Amino acid sequence: MSLWVAVLLACALAYLTKLAGHLVPPGKLEGRRVRRVTGLLPVALLTSLVVVQTFAATGGGLTLDARVVGLGAAIVALTLRAPFIVVVAVGAAVAAGLRAFGWS
Amino acid sequence: MAEKGGDRDPEGDEAIGLRERAARAAVQRQAWSVGVATGAYGISFGALSVASGLDVWQTVALSALMFTGGSQFAFVGVIGAGGTGLAAIATSTLLGIRNGLYGLQVSEFLGTRGAARAVAAQLTIDESTAVGIAQEADHHRRQGFWTTGWAVYLFWNAFTLAGAVLGNTLGDPRRWGLDAAAAAAFVALLWPRLKGRDAAGTAAVAVVLTVVVAPVAPAGVPVLVAALAAVVVGLWPGQGGRPGQGGRT
Numbered sequence: 495m496s497l498w499v500a501v502l503l504a505c506a507l508a509y510l511t512k513l514a515g516h517l518v519p520p521g522k523l524e525g526r527r528v529r530r531v532t533g534l535l536p537v538a539l540l541t542s543l544v545v546v547q548t549f550a551a552t553g554g555g556l557t558l559d560a561r562v563v564g565l566g567a568a569i570v571a572l573t574l575r576a577p578f579i580v581v582v583a584v585g586a587a588v589a590a591g592l593r594a595f596g597w598s
Numbered sequence: 599m600a601e602k603g604g605d606r607d608p609e610g611d612e613a614i615g616l617r618e619r620a621a622r623a624a625v626q627r628q629a630w631s632v633g634v635a636t637g638a639y640g641i642s643f644g645a646l647s648v649a650s651g652l653d654v655w656q657t658v659a660l661s662a663l664m665f666t667g668g669s670q671f672a673f674v675g676v677i678g679a680g681g682t683g684l685a686a687i688a689t690s691t692l693l694g695i696r697n698g699l700y701g702l703q704v705s706e707f708l709g710t711r712g713a714a715r716a717v718a719a720q721l722t723i724d725e726s727t728a729v730g731i732a733q734e735a736d737h738h739r740r741q742g743f744w745t746t747g748w749a750v751y752l753f754w755n756a757f758t759l760a761g762a763v764l765g766n767t768l769g770d771p772r773r774w775g776l777d778a779a780a781a782a783a784f785v786a787l788l789w790p791r792l793k794g795r796d797a798a799g800t801a802a803v804a805v806v807l808t809v810v811v812a813p814v815a816p817a818g819v820p821v822l823v824a825a826l827a828a829v830v831v832g833l834w835p836g837q838g839g840r841p842g843q844g845g846r847t
Contacts, residue, residue, distance in 0.1 A: 495682070535695060537827075
């Protein structure tokens, strides 16, 4: 699948998901369990993305490098209630700084 | 809002008019400040997207057409990690399911039909929903939803383009810590949702599943397997608190 096809398919599905919510008559899909699972879905996916993005090695498997220190710094920024853009910048700056001093 | 004594003063209509104007201005301020704050991190999305191997136009297309930050970060994250297009689509779609639930909520006070409904659907994201449902009167809810939606759309797309162009001139993304920036972006998106036992339990199970699956599965698959954490914890018998509703994307 070409990257363009993937981009456009993903965009179409994102839009159809949004539209579906507007078209479903009120009162449907209100089951408590369904809501609980869908409410927790972003937590599961984002947690997994944090792990993958921090520890995934280029050749597959997991590894430890400057990213984990960047992540730690980002979490510290979050506990200090820093805004999103600052958290991201801190994570990048710490990892870049470590690499500038020769630690992968 | 400051409580003024003497609700039933002779100038009742005028007082209501003033109060209404002040209320509308307050919604407007809230909507635009959320729009600017959220839109600004489109710059990090733009830079990360080109660092993950998408070109500037694919990056711009994601912000204009997908227009839901969490799914966009996830899509480029999976591609950047070497995952297939299918894995990227599945991950971004799963993350976007909550927008469908937002649609259910906001359609109750929007009352849109036809083309307006089609546009409202595209603007249905964390921020527009949050500002909308935070208002008390339905006409303020509509104002909050629409103004926030358009403000975020405007700034998110403008900053995405800036970030993509900037990211293209940077060279090796690792040298600038852009791979760590992606991890930081995901943890920042996750943070406000980590409220309550259910959320913490889901996160813990997701970590275990990811660490177990990652060494043996192709890139992109571990994230999909980790989605099971939400199913396991969500269907677990017991009370459980409400999952975190806050959060941005």
